[in-house]
Amino acid sequence: MASLDQTRDLLGEFIAHRTVSADSNLGMTSDIAERLSDIGARVDFQTSPDGRKANLFATLGPEEPGGMVLSGHSDVVPVDGQDWSDDPFTMIERNGRLYGRGTCDMKGFIAAVVAKAPDFAALPLTEPLHFAFTYDEEIGCLGARALAGWLADQGIRPKLAIIGEPTMMRVIEGHKGCCEYTTRFHGLAGHGSDPERGVNAVEYAVRYVTRLMELGEALKSRAPADSPFAPPWTTVNTGSLTGGFAHNVIPEEARVEWEFRAVQTSDFTFVKTEIEDYVASVLLPAMQKVSPAARITTEVMGEVAGLEPATQNEARDILLELTGGNLADVVPFGTEAGIFASLGMSAVVCGPGSIEQAHKPDEYLALDQLQNCLDMLDGLEERLHG
Numbered sequence: 402m403a404s405l406d407q408t409r410d411l412l413g414e415f416i417a418h419r420t421v422s423a424d425s426n427l428g429m430t431s432d433i434a435e436r437l438s439d440i441g442a443r444v445d446f447q448t449s450p451d452g453r454k455a456n457l458f459a460t461l462g463p464e465e466p467g468g469m470v471l472s473g474h475s476d477v478v479p480v481d482g483q484d485w486s487d488d489p490f491t492m493i494e495r496n497g498r499l500y501g502r503g504t505c506d507m508k509g510f511i512a513a514v515v516a517k518a519p520d521f522a523a524l525p526l527t528e529p530l531h532f533a534f535t536y537d538e539e540i541g542c543l544g545a546r547a548l549a550g551w552l553a554d555q556g557i558r559p560k561l562a563i564i565g566e567p568t569m570m571r572v573i574e575g576h577k578g579c580c581e582y583t584t585r586f587h588g589l590a591g592h593g594s595d596p597e598r599g600v601n602a603v604e605y606a607v608r609y610v611t612r613l614m615e616l617g618e619a620l621k622s623r624a625p626a627d628s629p630f631a632p633p634w635t636t637v638n639t640g641s642l643t644g645g646f647a648h649n650v651i652p653e654e655a656r657v658e659w660e661f662r663a664v665q666t667s668d669f670t671f672v673k674t675e676i677e678d679y680v681a682s683v684l685l686p687a688m689q690k691v692s693p694a695a696r697i698t699t700e701v702m703g704e705v706a707g708l709e710p711a712t713q714n715e716a717r718d719i720l721l722e723l724t725g726g727n728l729a730d731v732v733p734f735g736t737e738a739g740i741f742a743s744l745g746m747s748a749v750v751c752g753p754g755s756i757e758q759a760h761k762p763d764e765y766l767a768l769d770q771l772q773n774c775l776d777m778l779d780g781l782e783e784r785l786h787g
Contacts, residue, residue, distance in 0.1 A: 402779070403516040405772050409499065412512035412771070413492040416501040418475075422540045426475045430457045433515055433534060440522040442532070447551050449544070454536035456548045461518070462526030469561040469716075470531040470746070472737065473511040474538030474545070477503040483762035497768050504766035505754025510565025510774060513753070517778040524786050531559055538737055541581060541703020545737040549744055561716040562741035565752030567759060567766075570773045572720045572729045573750035577630060577662040578669065578707030579735035584609060584699045586644070589692040590653035599651030600688050600695045603644040606655035609697075610639050612679050613659055616672055623671070628664055629710060629731045635668040637661045662733065663707060706739030708748060716749040723780040724751065724773075732756070751777070 418429035434444045434457055442459040449455065457475075462468065480489045480502055487493045492501040499509075511534060521530055535544035552558075566573075586606045591599030617637035624634035637659070644655025663669045680697050688695035710731060717729050729749070734756060742748040753770035 402520055403513070403775060405768065405775060408512050408516040408771060408775060409494070409768070411516050412499060412504065412509055412766075413501075415508045415512055416492040416503055417490055419490050420476050420503070421479050422476045422537055423479065425453045426536050427453070427455055429475050430455050430534060433457055433511075434459070436515055437518060437532065440519050442518070442522065447547055449536060449547070454544070456536060456544045456551075457532070457534045458548065458551075459532045460529050461522050462529040465529065466558040467560045468529035468531060469563065470533050470559045470741065471514045471563050471565070472533040472535070472741070473507045473514070473565045473752070474535045474737065475508075475511070476537055476539050477506065477508070478539050478760045480762070485762045489762075489764075494768075498765040499768065499771070500763055500765045502764055504764055505567040505770075506756070506759035506764065507566055507752060507754075509567075509754055509766040509771055510752040513771060513774045513778060514565070517775065517782070520782050521785065524782065526785060529559070530785065531557075535737065542705045542735075542737050542740060543703070545740045549740050552744060558744070559746055561719070562738065562746045562748040563716060563720065564736050564738045564741065564748065564750045565774070566736045566750050567752050567754035567756050568732070568750055569755050570724055570751060570753060570770065570777065572717060572724060572726050573732050574708070574714055574717045574729035575629060575710035575731035576708050576735055576738070576750070577635070577664055577733055578705055578739060579660060579662050580669065580704045581660040581702040582658070582699050583702055584657045584659070584697065586655040586657075587694075587696045587698070588653050588655075588688060589651070589695060591651040593649035593651060596651060598691070600653075600692045601651050602655035603642075603652045605684055605688060605697070606642055606644060606657050608684060609657055609676075609680070610642060610659075612676060613637050613639060616675055620668060620672070623668060625665060630664050630733060633664065635661060635663045635665070635672070637672065662735070665709075705735050705737075706743050708736070708738040708742055708750070711747075714747050714749065716747040719784070720749050720751050720777075723777045723784070
């Protein structure tokens with residue numbers, strides 16, 4: 402049976418793999434693949450378009466539809482500019498906590514699952530047990546979206562999915578979607594003394610942001626009466642607006658980075674349609690009246706489906722039983738769970754650690770949280786055996 406000491410040591414090895422989204426995750430995924438292959442799992446890789454990263458999908462048990470997926474993302478956020486007490490990629494144990502980048506988000510869950518895998522392999526499994534470890538969750542769930550396409554192409558149809566994001570082992574049955582965009586404005590430079598002869602990209606970017614703010618207000622009145630989220634409506638956020646370089650020069654370029662987090666599919670359509678119509682009918686005609694070459698382009702950084710609470714959710718019910726919880730909850734942050742749910746799986750989010758520690762300097766995972774995760778997996782072992 403997997404022990405806390407064994408799992409802690411494995412987590413330290415995973416932390417040492419610098420899987421920041423800008424870097425490769427192949428070292429970590431190859432490490433996991435070797436461990437899972439050694440216990441008889443069937444292992445597949447799906448590499449990223451540039452070949453520097455990979456999803457790992459592995460299976461124990463029979464080759465048939467159904468079964469469960471235990472999933473986590475291998476990438477972590479950067480440490481640049483953060484004031485860490487120690488090397489963030491060398492795990493340090495102090496006062497019952499394990500410090501290091503990715504300890505809670507979410508290599509702790511991955512370490513627990515991989516440590517527990519030999520126990521699962523020893524079972525007479527009647528349904529498949531899958532392991533899915535993805536790349537680039539932190540920058541738009543790129544790996545999970547690619548994995549979803551691969552699963553559909555391969556005809557692999559799991560029934561249940563547990564995504565081990567840090568929830569303090571609370572069972573989460575719903576979260577908002579998260580859609581992130583970068584919109585660029587290409588105008589016409591000129592001297593600040595004659596604004597009419599240029600196309601001020603910054604000013605058009607400001608008008609664009611103003612429209613986003615108006616949509617944000619309109620979305621409040623669209624909140625479902627029974628929305629479980631806080632706040633209950635779809636939110637819009639402008640993360641940055643940059644452009645220009647001098648007081649007296651009409652800026653030719655500007656950039657807006659923005660996002661919205663939808664509580665319902667109709668809001669996704671509403672925001673996209675409204676902002677695209679505003680660009681096509683108002684901003685672009687005004688810009689191109691002065692300079693026909695002016696343009697506005699939007700790059701999709703990530704469009705991640707939300708996880709909508711469902712009356713029937715077998716994964717939720719199993720996790721409540723395994724954790725001893727009474728009620729499932731919802732969270733405002735996004736995960737890959739909605740992607741698995743879009744494939745017809747019953748999906749739930751439950752993992753060790755607090756989201757309050759994620760992305761911060763001196764990120765940590767409490768040892769008792771890691772033990773609680775192992776206890777849940779021990780319960781899953783008993784369920785699969787019985």
